[in-house]
Amino acid sequence: MLQEARAQIETAGSLEALQTVKTHYLGKNGEVTKQLKSLGALSPEERKVKGQEINALKQEIDGLISEREVALKEAALQAKLASEAIDITLPALSMPAGGLHVITRILDDLSDIFTRMGYNVVEGNEVEDDAYNFQHLNIPWYHPARDLWDTFWLKDGRLLRTHTSPMQIRYMLEHTAPLKIVVPGKVYRYEATDATHESMFHQLEGLVVGDNISMADLKGTIAELARGLFGPKAKVRFQPSFYPFVEPGADFAVWWENPRGESKWLELGGCGMVHPNVFKAVDDLREQRGLPRIYEGKTGFAFGLGPERIAMLKYGMPDIRYFYANDLRVLAQFKGEL
Ligand code: PHE
Secondary structure (H helix, E strand, O other): OHHHHHHHHHHOOOHHHHHHHHHHHHOOOOHHHHHHHHHHHOOHHHHHHHHHHHHHHHHHHHHHHHHHHHHHHHHHHHHHHHHHOOOOOOOOOOOOOOOOOHHHHHHHHHHHHHHHOOOEEOOOOOEEOHHHHOHHHOOOOOOHHHHHOOOOEOOOOOEEOOOOOHHHHHHHHHOOOOEEEEEEEEEEOOOOOEOOEOOEEEEEEEEEEEOOOOHHHHHHHHHHHHHHHHOOOOEEEEEEEOOOOEEEEEEEEEEEEOOOOOEEEEEEEEEEEEOHHHHHHHHHHHHHOOOOOOOOOOEEEEEEEOHHHHHHHHHOOOOHHHHHOOOHHHHHHHOOOO
16 A cells, blocks of 8 residues: 555645545545554454554655655745746836926026036025025115015025025125126016916026126127027017116017017016126125125126026917926927927
């Protein structure tokens, strides 16, 4: 019987088949069990001899079954591991690629245009003090021009910058003239939103300071900007305007024809010659810090423009709020080349 059992155990191909073999020999009505039961009919001497024989057989079969069980379990584990192995040669699942936001692209383009003209690109804080956002820019607390910038005030008395102009002061404080910088960044205005107004939008500030800088330099720079943005045929227009930190001040517009054959004046931003009070404020601050007064007597110009306005005209975007609504149907259109 041992021979037969061994053969069956060795050929059992699965744990279930092995269990069947086990039941066949060692189960309640199994072959070995039957023999054990038959012992009762024997004489005590015979029973002793036969009993030892059967128990030895039982242990032998039991041992063989346990061995086989371990082997089958190990094989099952190996098979499972093999079937779950990761095939690193398979091509990856394709994921939709993201892209830079259209306003980021316009700001990058603008920065490129100005970098080519020798400007440095710097950034400032979005949380500002009243002093930098207003006072040092020749806008005292009582000045009616504050109404031009509806302000988000923070609980601690600071504010969200309403324009990028505070960086004019911060940069001059730490650098000497001559200097040429542009400052791209976010600005905030507390106002009702509509198709052309958002409470958060972007600006690109420009500041040039040196000796004998004139309005002609400013106009030439804006014209160069227009051509950089819209090609050699772009034209610029200046209209007198008022900003407390420049004198004289102007608003500028760009004449441009888009690929759809439409053309119109795009009011792009404000500009002007840096007001002497701004240079004085910077020198006062420098003096407080133990630095020499170096700005009084200098000349310079500044400008600030809105990239959203460029994007709206360039791409026929009808509503400024689309830029920040996170609607992929809108944003995904601006993934490719500008
Ligand atoms: N800071 C002004 C604004 O936000 C724009 C500006 C910048 C005007 C520099 C003149 C010079 O409206």
